[in-house]
Amino acid sequence: MAERETTYVAAIAEGAKAILAEQENSFVAGEDVAGAGGVFGSYRGLLDEFGPRRVIDTPISEEGIVGLGVGAAATGLRPVIDIMFMDFMGECMDEIANQMAKMRYMFGGAATLPITVVTMSGAGMNMAAQHSQSLEVWICHLPGLKVVAPSTPYDAKGLLIAAARDDNPVFVVMNKLSLRNRGPVPETAYEIPIGKANIVREGADLTLVAYSRMVAEALAAADALAAEGVEAEVVDLRSLQPLDTATVVDSVRKTHRAIVVHEAVRFAGLGGEIAAQIQEFAFDDLDAPVGRVGAPFSPVPFSSVLEQAYLPDTGKIVAEARALLGG
Amino acid sequence: MAERETTYVAAIAEGAKAILAEQENSFVAGEDVAGAGGVFGSYRGLLDEFGPRRVIDTPISEEGIVGLGVGAAATGLRPVIDIMFMDFMGECMDEIANQMAKMRYMFGGAATLPITVVTMSGAGMNMAAQHSQSLEVWICHLPGLKVVAPSTPYDAKGLLIAAARDDNPVFVVMNKLSLRNRGPVPETAYEIPIGKANIVREGADLTLVAYSRMVAEALAAADALAAEGVEAEVVDLRSLQPLDTATVVDSVRKTHRAIVVHEAVRFAGLGGEIAAQIQEFAFDDLDAPVGRVGAPFSPVPFSSVLEQAYLPDTGKIVAEARALLGG
Amino acid sequence: MEQPSDDLLRDIHRRMVRIRVFETEAGRMAEAGKIPGALHLYVGQEAVAAGVMAHLSDDDWITSTHRGHGHLIAKGGEFDRMFAELFGRATGYCRGKGGSMHISNMALGMLGANGIVGAGPPIAVGAAFSTKFRNTDRVAVSFFGDGASNEGSFHEAANMAALYKLPAIFVCENNGYGEYTAQANHQAIVDVADRAAGYGMPGVVVDGMDAVAVFETAGAAIERARKGEGPTLLEAKTYRFFDHVGVRGMGLSYRTDAELEEWRKRDPIHMFEARLAELGVLGKDQAAAVHEQVLADVKAGIEFAEASPFPAPETLLEDVYA
Amino acid sequence: MEQPSDDLLRDIHRRMVRIRVFETEAGRMAEAGKIPGALHLYVGQEAVAAGVMAHLSDDDWITSTHRGHGHLIAKGGEFDRMFAELFGRATGYCRGKGGSMHISNMALGMLGANGIVGAGPPIAVGAAFSTKFRNTDRVAVSFFGDGASNEGSFHEAANMAALYKLPAIFVCENNGYGEYTAQANHQAIVDVADRAAGYGMPGVVVDGMDAVAVFETAGAAIERARKGEGPTLLEAKTYRFFDHVGVRGMGLSYRTDAELEEWRKRDPIHMFEARLAELGVLGKDQAAAVHEQVLADVKAGIEFAEASPFPAPETLLEDVYA
Numbered sequence A, B: 001m002a003e004r005e006t007t008y009v010a011a012i013a014e015g016a017k018a019i020l021a022e023q024e025n026s027f028v029a030g031e032d033v034a035g036a037g038g039v040f041g042s043y044r045g046l047l048d049e050f051g052p053r054r055v056i057d058t059p060i061s062e063e064g065i066v067g068l069g070v071g072a073a074a075t076g077l078r079p080v081i082d083i084m085f086m087d088f089m090g091e092c093m094d095e096i097a098n099q100m101a102k103m104r105y106m107f108g109g110a111a112t113l114p115i116t117v118v119t120m121s122g123a124g125m126n127m128a129a130q131h132s133q134s135l136e137v138w139i140c141h142l143p144g145l146k147v148v149a150p151s152t153p154y155d156a157k158g159l160l161i162a163a164a165r166d167d168n169p170v171f172v173v174m175n176k177l178s179l180r181n182r183g184p185v186p187e188t189a190y191e192i193p194i195g196k197a198n199i200v201r202e203g204a205d206l207t208l209v210a211y212s213r214m215v216a217e218a219l220a221a222a223d224a225l226a227a228e229g230v231e232a233e234v235v236d237l238r239s240l241q242p243l244d245t246a247t248v249v250d251s252v253r254k255t256h257r258a259i260v261v262h263e264a265v266r267f268a269g270l271g272g273e274i275a276a277q278i279q280e281f282a283f284d285d286l287d288a289p290v291g292r293v294g295a296p297f298s299p300v301p302f303s304s305v306l307e308q309a310y311l312p313d314t315g316k317i318v319a320e321a322r323a324l325l326g327g
Numbered sequence C, D: 001m002e003q004p005s006d007d008l009l010r011d012i013h014r015r016m017v018r019i020r021v022f023e024t025e026a027g028r029m030a031e032a033g034k035i036p037g038a039l040h041l042y043v044g045q046e047a048v049a050a051g052v053m054a055h056l057s058d059d060d061w062i063t064s065t066h067r068g069h070g071h072l073i074a075k076g077g078e079f080d081r082m083f084a085e086l087f088g089r090a091t092g093y094c095r096g097k098g099g100s101m102h103i104s105n106m107a108l109g110m111l112g113a114n115g116i117v118g119a120g121p122p123i124a125v126g127a128a129f130s131t132k133f134r135n136t137d138r139v140a141v142s143f144f145g146d147g148a149s150n151e152g153s154f155h156e157a158a159n160m161a162a163l164y165k166l167p168a169i170f171v172c173e174n175n176g177y178g179e180y181t182a183q184a185n186h187q188a189i190v191d192v193a194d195r196a197a198g199y200g201m202p203g204v205v206v207d208g209m210d211a212v213a214v215f216e217t218a219g220a221a222i223e224r225a226r227k228g229e230g231p232t233l234l235e236a237k238t239y240r241f242f243d244h245v246g247v248r249g250m251g252l253s254y255r256t257d258a259e260l261e262e263w264r265k266r267d268p269i270h271m272f273e274a275r276l277a278e279l280g281v282l283g284k285d286q287a288a289a290v291h292e293q294v295l296a297d298v299k300a301g302i303e304f305a306e307a308s309p310f311p312a313p314e315t316l317l318e319d320v321y322a
């Protein structure tokens, strides 16, 4: 029997539905998540199925929304909070960084915050500088939070469910350019463990470490490189915090070369951390410096010509790989 | 003649005074900067000297304050905006990340934002999780901003003046535990160039790359290592964005070993970027992986015992150096 | 209070028509796939921008919203460079870097459309601070929506403007919805203007479909500001005739056809034209001529845009720093 | 409205004295170098915490501020574990990790002091949402200062509470200053309660030095909330007798001695004790006995704290994740 397929966005909705079905203390809150089903369609149908007690439209008040999630979680509920675009974290970083991430610690372990935050990252849709960012490094740097970034419909659903079952604050960073991608998605409420990377292609010559939409670009780059006789292994991190250092390092010990790829701005992005860890733990195994592919140091431009020049892609990964291998 | 000395906090006040004196379109605004002269004393005496038109107490409204700075800068003034504790950036990250950093770019170069933001980072004063952070990686990751972090009274004044003379948004990240440190500070309105690191100690065996208060810890570590026969070179970055990669890499090419030190949480901190760059540009010169010393993955604890265990310090740098050298 | 002269009435009319035609054609262009990204159109709300902007010069500042074309046009924006920006061309006001959500023109005193709901008011406060600091009588007007009035940034900005008695005017364009959420589902009040008292400034409600009413109430607020008497919160009740984004939007049914029809009966341009005809200021034919002339300008603007080059990829890293 | 019984009056008195004595001794301990970090004392404002908390059980939630000891004590906090926390000991409520600015007790329904001005109201809204979601009649009370009322977070929280008709009570403790800035220099209004209308909730001003007045107005607001009628903004006019931080603070002269003296004449405990004596509810000697007993408890708390171990360094990385 052919595997069942859905889109990335439908997988999110299925995950959200599974959460609401299995956890009676859970609810979804955010801007236009109820009546509209989410501006991306991530919550379509949930209001009809679960009613306005469980699926809640909020005012445009990101700090209030996240604060509501923090207060509700601390007092026994399991909120799923939607922040429409990751760029809007600027409006609620205090509740994220100083409350959500730290409350448990500041209270000496007395508070538990089973909160899931769903948000959308990434460029490629001409949404310009304030609707296209990949700001995951802000949250990966904050002890107390977990961060996952699904690359496929399968992972979107499974990581979302895992996030909601986790008793900690977990950010599920979705990718808006992936929303219509199709892939196999079981109907069951399955879970993808947080903290485990996924080797999506094996290879002996080079390790490409990527996450979110860049996994597809890395896979395409691996195809292109294979045509040149280079076998790249592709590691989909899935989880950014905690990071599965062991899987990455084991791969590099085998391949002796690594390139970290993310869509976020390269400078001070998570790639720096990953590259630093690779050279720390696999120093003697490396035949070349760890390469990095990320966005250049500018805001995301509007015009397609510029946006395409801005975005990391297959071509840039291949070029970096050639430089590394030729070097 | 003995060099004139002042404290770090007095040097900040001198810098602010020099700015107000030389730039008639400049003003200082923030919470309790006028009547109280700043809760750390950074602006003491300025209200009396320049009056309430130039030195302005604001409500407790960080987003409003930064927004005021953005709007004032775009329309021809040169604001110096005080964000009392760096931790409070959570309240105004939108105006920082989405407005201040991007306005010029989004407008195709038509807007110029000569704005200086002064803030205080760092732990060590039992101020607990929400008043002790070093969150510079948030802003270093944002194209459009510059970031400097003075380690001495001399640098505090000189970098502040340079920031205010720069036509871009510049964050001057001060350190609260350094406020009473004394050091030579000329009376003149001098400028320390943004983007240039400072080699504060020469050595042939190891490069310690640090900034802000950690420079003093690195220097103390270099002393301790010298007693063991290891000559460490200490690079004070001064400027985090832009980063003086050339100075760092040149040093490592000479010493063949490097440790990056910052007080910020190690994971996904700026140290990852710096380590990644070092191995990228000095791969063949490295005799050991680039080491990193930073805070562990927890919020800053209150109790002294825990806070001291938390903080990166001389001992931890020496230990990392020994591991690197012994390895 | 200043009574609008006949010329001024015709000027306001022209501004409204310029917005209407530009937006209608922009919507078409988007549907034809020629404008990428998100396009938030201003059709239905023209009387607000036109009535306010008729009081302002290039030296007065405004901040805008994601729905910003109307504000820029009313402030003097040229069609050619605006379309060029929407089309992502190098000749656009932002060299193709901003697009619809960041369209702006500093020389016209337009501090940008803004993709962040609620980001404008604090920036307007900064601009108002600036004009006061320099001892001019210039003002700053911040446009924002009913939805935006629930952002903390509005609160902080309003409080600061009142505290410092800044020459700022907060114009809330209450079109009844924040995206797909009706006002009753995002706030428990009917009049956003009721918030003014909490900051110590006057709050005024005006019919946002009536250009003259907007002109007059805005005039009073702006005069107050110019005299150094501080800010005003002006709420204009209005409606957007198109969907939240684009013309037809996502096809959600969150507003009834009946409601839309009710509001369309109060089309600000139709009502204004009827009034101008009655007053003998602008006859039917004259009004039609304005529409025609503006349409020709819009078409010329589109042609300019289409003939313009895309930005060179090398310009990607320009304009990040001064 | 509920009239406080004699027992309740004595209970309120006791809560106030517990706060006063705890804070006074905490101030001493800080000056003696035994409490590190920033200590924001509640002396002068006792009637507010006591009057409100007399209505609450452990199942009702509160959020607090940087000036949080008073709230925790009034909610049932024990001196020993509170002092232990301030002293940074492992036996503290937060195992030494929180200190004064994060002191908290979930079992007592106290969601923490907070180092971030304005962070509490949104969290209280979440707690109120939670009690409503679970269909209980429990409420959430958010304490915050006049200064905090200018944070956008307050605005967003107030709007959401009114919109959802949540059982939340916003208690603004207006002590006339945000740090060293007088109210007149941080907002252009006199009564923060005036902001309530802008959210669609009642706003009430009460004399925050009068414990019975606080008890009564808070009672009405809490009853309203328990009945599902939504939130209230309650502004208590009060004063802090110590400096912003610590007892003597930074030695800045931002308040006049005369002003302080005026307020000290209205010391909430003195006034309340005079009234209780008059009513025959609590005589002078009985009141003195309460003070004495509480002082003994405070001393025992300090002893407990001083005898307690510091946290083991190995606990540093505990409590980050569940």
Ligand SMILES: Cc1ncc(C[n+]2csc(CCOP(=O)(O)OP(=O)(O)O)c2C)c(N)n1
Binding pocket: A031, A060, A062, A084, A088, A091, C065, C066, C067, C115, C116, C117, C118, C144, C145, C146, C147, C148, C149, C175, C177, C178, C179, C244
């Ligand atoms: C901070 C932020 N939150 C959410 C959004 C998504 N968003 C864009 S427009 C909009 C609705 C705005 O409503 P309103 O302020 O009433 O303006 P209108 O669209 O009605 O003109 C929303 C929620 C955003 N752009 N920025």
Ligand SMILES: Cc1ncc(C[n+]2csc(CCOP(=O)(O)OP(=O)(O)O)c2C)c(N)n1
Binding pocket: B031, B060, B062, B084, B088, B091, D065, D066, D067, D115, D116, D117, D118, D144, D145, D146, D147, D148, D149, D175, D177, D178, D179, D244
């Ligand atoms: C977000 C934030 N901004 C600024 C501060 C610094 N700060 C601590 S207390 C305080 C004053 C608070 O005033 P108010 O809310 O009136 O409370 P009070 O101290 O009078 O009890 C300020 C500005 C902070 N802790 N958090």
Ligand SMILES: [Mg+2]
Binding pocket: C145, C146, C147, C173, C174, C175, C176, C177, C178, C179
């Ligand atoms: Mg609206």
Ligand SMILES: [Mg+2]
Binding pocket: D145, D146, D147, D173, D174, D175, D176, D177, D178, D179
């Ligand atoms: Mg106060």
